[in-house]
Every structure is written in structure tokens, then in C-alpha cells.
Amino acid sequence: MEEKNRDKNQLLTEIITETVYKYLADAGLTSNQDYTIPVEVSNRHVHLTREALDALFGQNYQLTKVRDISQPGEFASDEKVTLVSSKMRMIENVRIVGPVRAYNQAELTVTDGYTLGVSLPTRLSGDVVGSQSITMIGPKGAINLPEGAIRAxxxxxxxxxxxxKYQVKDNQRVKVETEGENGVIFKDVIIRVSNKCKLAFHIDIEEANAANVQGTTYCRILFK
Ligand SMILES: [Zn+2]
Structure with a gap:
């Protein structure tokens, strides 16, 4: 009789545990996934078109590669520009990430926005319509962009x-948890699916500092 009760209690415990776990997973509050997605951190940088690079550095100027960065074909260049906001405040030595692109863009942090005296909209790279205006100055000239300054x-x-594998779709928004002491749960993380890319969670340096991201850190999607 006692044995039977024990079995019953154990079964009940298992059912309750499973139910609670499923509830938390459905609510995006826990995950049974391991931390397998590398976290990569970007500092402020700009992307330029061929025309913009010509205007700032001279006709047919070629960027000098300093190192490859995470996504295939992309590299940090040795060249830097100065940014000036509509409030006449500036940030010097902002690195160009190559190669040249189809659009001009400055990816900045919230603190950079304070420094420049402007509020930066949070946008995916390339989505610059209606974003902040910014002036870029190089050794050979300057360009004024009516839009292009964003927070990535x-x-x-x-x-x-x-x-x-992760059961997500392009453009889906998910919650992501970083590993380790002082790990953080990030909301509104956008999934970007593409054939030519490498698995990576991209955040800026301020978000990384808030989550104590140092060296190689991994994260997981909070998802059933
Ligand atoms: Zn990215």
C-alpha cells in the first residue's frame, strides 16, 4: 500500500514538473537548448557606397583590410571617418567596415547618440529610411547624408x-539568453536567414557590456 502511494506521488510530481516546464517554455521563459550560438560584438562603424568612398577618400580609393570579421567577405578596414551630427557635435575615428555597399549607414550606440545630441532609431542594417541625418568627413572631402545614422x-x-534546427523563421523575433554570470535575456532579437552567413548573435558593445560578454560567449534562443 505504501509502495503504491510512493509510485503515485512520483508520477504526480513528474506530471506537474512536465506541465510547469511546458508552460514556461511556451511562454519563452526557459529553454531546453544548450548555449550553442556564438555572441559577436560590434563597435560603432560605417558602411559606404563606392561613390561615398570616392568623395571621402578620392577616386577609386581601395580600403585597406585590417582583419576579416564574422560574416563571410566582410572586413574591418584601416580607414576611419569623422561623424558630425545636425547638432554640430562629433565623433572621430569611426571605422569603415568593407567592402563597399549599396547604401551609406552609420551604426552607432545609444551613448553615441547622446554624444551627438540625436536620438537614434533601432533598425536592421540597410533599413535607413527616415533615420537620423549625419555628415561624414574623410581626408578628401565630406558628404551629408539626410538619413543613415541608426542603432543596429x-x-x-x-x-x-x-x-x-532552431525551429525559427526569417524575420521572426525571439528572446535570447546569454550564458554565464550576469547573463541577460534580450527581447526583440530578429532572425536573419541567409545562405551566405555564419551563425552568430550580433549585439553592440553596450549591450555586450551589460551582459558581461567577454571572450567567447554563447547564447541560446528561449524557445520550446
Ligand atoms: Zn550582423
Missing amino acids: ARHIHMTPEDAE
Whole structure:
């Protein structure tokens, strides 16, 4: 009789545990996934078109690669520009990330926005319509962009295979938890699926500092 009760209690405990766990997972409050997605941190930088690079550095100027960065083909260059806001406040030595792109953009942090005296909209890279105006100054000239200064929206790059593995879709917003002491749960992380990319969670340096991201850190999607 006692034995039977014990079995019953154990079964009940298992059912309750499972139910609570499922509830938390559905609510995006826990995950049974391991920390497998590398966290990569970007500091302020700009992307330039061929025309903008010509105007700032001279005709047909070629960027000098300092090092490859996470996504295939992208590199940090040795060249830097000065940014001046509509409030006539500036930030010097902002690195250009190459190669040249189809649009001009400055990816800045919230604190950079305070420094420049402007409020930066949070946008995915390339989505600059209606963003802050900014002037870029190089050694050979300056360009005034009516829009282009943003704070980059946190996002995860992944291939279609990764998307299948993590059960997410392109443009989906998820919660992401970073590992370790002082780890942080980031909301509104946008999934970006593409064939030519490497799995990585991209945040800016201020978000990384808040989450105590140092060296190689991994994260996981809070998702059932
Ligand atoms: Zn990215």
C-alpha cells in the first residue's frame, strides 16, 4: 500500500514538473537548448557606397583590410571617418567596415547618440529610411547624408539549415539568453536567414557590456 502511494506521488510530481516546464517554455521563459550560438560584438562603424568612398577618400580609393570579421567577405578596414551630427557635435575615428555597399549607414550606440545630441532609431542594417541625418568627413572631402545614422537592431544570422534546427523563421523575433554570470535575456532579437552567413548573435558593445560578454560567449534562443 505504501509502495503504491510512493509510485503515485512520483508520477504526480513528474506530471506537474512536465506541465510547469511546458508552460514556461511556451511562454519563452526557459529553454531546453544548450548555449550553442556564438555572441559577436560590434563597435560603432560605417558602411559606404563606392561613390561615398570616392568623395571621402578620392577616386577609386581601395580600403585597406585590417582583419576579416564574422560574416563571410566582410572586413574591418584601416580607414576611419569623422561623424558630425545636425547638432554640430562629433565623433572621430569611426571605422569603415568593407567592402563597399549599396547604401551609406552609420551604426552607432545609444551613448553615441547622446554624444551627438540625436536620438537614434533601432533598425536592421540597410533599413535607413527616415533615420537620423549625419555628415561624414574623410581626408578628401565630406558628404551629408539626410538619413543613415541608426542603432543596429540585435539580430541572429543563420543559414536555412540553422533555422530548421532552431525551429525559427526569417524575420521572426525571439528572446535570447546569454550564458554565464550576469547573463541577460534580450527581447526583440530578429532572425536573419541567409545562405551566405555564419551563425552568430550580433549585439553592440553596450549591450555586450551589460551582459558581461567577454571572450567567447554563447547564447541560446528561449524557445520550446
Ligand atoms: Zn550582423
